[in-house]
Amino acid sequence: MTLVFAWSGGKDATLALHRLREAGVEPVELFTTGSAETDRTSMHGVRWRLIREQANALDIPHRRVDIPDNADNETYEKTMAALLEDYAARDVTEIAFADLYLEDIREYRERNLQNTPIDGRWPLWNEPTDETAREFIDLGYQATLVCVTDHLGPDFLGRTYDHDLLADLPDDVDPCGENGEFHTFVHDGPHFDHPVQFDHGDTVTRALDDTTHHYLDLT
Structure with missing residues (x-):
């Protein structure tokens, strides 16, 4: 294989x-x-x-x-x-x-x-997303929200994907953002030889497929 x-x-x-x-x-x-x-x-x-x-x-x-x-x-x-x-x-x-x-x-x-x-x-197929989200965090991976839709809101941009963020998500937002509510960038954790270094840059808003997306530029 x-x-x-x-x-x-x-x-x-x-x-x-x-x-x-x-x-x-x-x-x-x-x-x-x-x-x-x-x-x-x-x-x-x-x-x-x-x-x-x-x-x-x-x-x-x-x-x-x-x-x-x-x-x-x-x-x-x-x-x-x-x-x-x-x-x-x-x-x-x-x-x-x-x-x-x-x-x-x-x-x-x-x-x-x-x-x-x-x-x-498909290694994660049909697993409960609340359990998948907690597993990712508990394994020690570090991730930052870099894209959100208006459904979640730009205030979440740049936040660390951790248990506090999961607790703050609205009830109708999937814990893994599987419906496109948010996307993340992973920069450290198991299997990483070293952290990926970056800074938070500007925020950009774009309309895609009738949905407003907010992006955080990582520099």
Whole structure:
């Protein structure tokens, strides 16, 4: 078995990677999608340099997958198809994802893998998100909220993902932000050789898919 990991830089990906490594499974590569125009990751808006430093601290090779900013679905799927073709040629047999329970996202990923020799793997699938959140914190990982929607509010930007934050989340916000309410950047913890250093920069607000997102720039 040869496994690569769809890496976001956030807490769910970090916990999924932790589970794999504790089970003796070592990814040969992490890959992250993002934009060459913005020099940031797609979902979390984190600078590429910080993602590279994460991978260095985790001691795993990292692959940057550039997708044009505001690309349509056809462009995205062509890029991912080329990625899967390359991985298949390298005898990769599995891709691990950190999805928790959104069936439509898992079905979409499975459709993309359907005509390839590569299987999907979901280390955290269908686990209760309140337990998953507490496990991540109790293991000693350190994460910061770097993106929130208006549903949670910009006051949560920059906060540490810890038990106090979980207690402050509104009842209708998933403890892991699985519905997109927030995203995190992990900078230290088990399996990190050293902490990833950063400062808090400016806050940026953007409307995406009829939802307002607030981003904290980590510099």
